[in-house]
Amino acid sequence: MTPLTIKDIAQLAGVGVSTVSRALNNYPDVNEETKQKILAIVEKYNYSPNQNAKILKQNATNNVSIVVKGSANPFFEVIIERMQQDLEKHGYNALVNYIDERSDEISEASKLNVEKKLEGIIFLGGTAGRFEKELTKFRIPCVVSTVYVPLPPDCNKACVCVDDRAAAAMAMDYLVENGHRHIAIIGGERGNRDGIDLRFEGAMESLRKHGIEFDERFYAESKFSLSDAYSAMSRLLFPGTPITAVLAMSDIMAIGAAKAITDSGLKIPDDISIIGYDGIDMAYFYNPTLATIKQPANELARISVDILIRLINGEKIESNQIQLETEMIKGCSVKRI
Template structure:
């Protein structure tokens, strides 16, 4: 008894044409991202192989193309979690659905984003967090329209790269000005881990510059960085960095942390060590997560404009989807200093 030949699949066509499945799909759907010659060659091979499109799969693909992939680097970062709702609302307001890809601090977000079309059929990608790169060449052959959210642009970036973030240097400057106005001169800094190349490193550099602007030389002994392999942007990370700071036994009157969760973890360590906040030591964070307003003491921080970040990032992404020119593709937003109960006048050392 003879058995029917197995149906030719899109993978078979891709293998015969020596191209990726995405390229075959674009050729079959008459999309513009490939050259006419490539499209003609793929269609000829598909015809020779007697390829018949799977109508059910096509329907699913059409549904998937109504999808935006959000690649979130830092799955436990409360600040990123607070951004998810406004981002999803903005995506839905444009008639699309959101798929969330949560990845660890150590994973390569660009490679994950490259697979978004093949894995989830995404029409575009929004990167939430990631490496602050000096060069954008890694995106040269990126297969989908994308926008970088909370990733600040570097001076040499190509104008075709769309990015929206808070002005980290301005925010850190507000923190340092607030502390120096209160009389603080010995200010410790809880920074990123040794291998970080994202906003933590940018904020550390901004901190040193802000101290210099106020006539204060930074003391390397008061700058505490994590070890490679630590879990950054977590309460536990902040707690451990504050313990390392205390173990150095270098006098300080204030602690500035690169994020609210690190600051809150540090507050716990300082209190456990018998220090009173803010009478003996002041503490500041960065991000403005809602939880920080309800701690005791409430945290002094710089609040990031969450809804602006979400709305502008999505507006740029959908403009790119529609192939509209971007008048200003790289946008820095201003954060707002929120003075809480965790900062006060500097004590005498």
């Protein structure tokens, strides 16, 4: 009888090759039931890992790619660092790959999958519409972090995010409750069915609730960068502008916008109030301290990695769509008028 390979063991157990490898090497992240199932097969067929070391090495790379959409967003830095730590702690090689905000993340990840023989992919940021259409083309487990994606149940794909619509509504409520009616919004490109659209919808829901009509002239599109947000805010500061407050869809946008406001001779919050989104450290140390919606960066990272590892190990997860809570940080950048 031809000796079994690690691939044969994986097929008999109904799991991936990397899961067999990790079970045989007694990694703690393999489900006990799965581990015992693999060991029972190994014993039944008298499988010897040492005889198959070469095959094991060829098949189990332990490579996981973190595909990051955009390279100028400090909010992602905390998440990436935690993801790398958690993946490496479990024996995976965390390969961080940055792509431009306008790039196709699915196409880029497909190339990486072929080149690096990935065990799994974490997408950090990206376009929900594209994920919804094309994510299932990957046979390997994938987790989309910080973006909501409608996913079929019982697949090896998941998303971990916050409720962007509710969080943006909370930010807009705060501005309106402080007396503001002429409010501008600085955000990304709309129409991609992603977090930007959800945040815009949430802001609009808040305005409608308060009987305020939004003037589309006061939406300024920006990349997630200081310089682009500076330019976007500058376009809103036309002579006689009635704007008294700005909702920025990221803290980095808010800080770039704030610089444009002060450079024009206006003061924050005396002349124009501003609120951001993300809760990065820089928002706390900005002067005045920035009002913002804080996302749980460490939890987003931890849960994304935990779910990916469980999917790689062939384990079932209770839900493949996880939404975490946000927190309002009032800061000192919003004035009551």
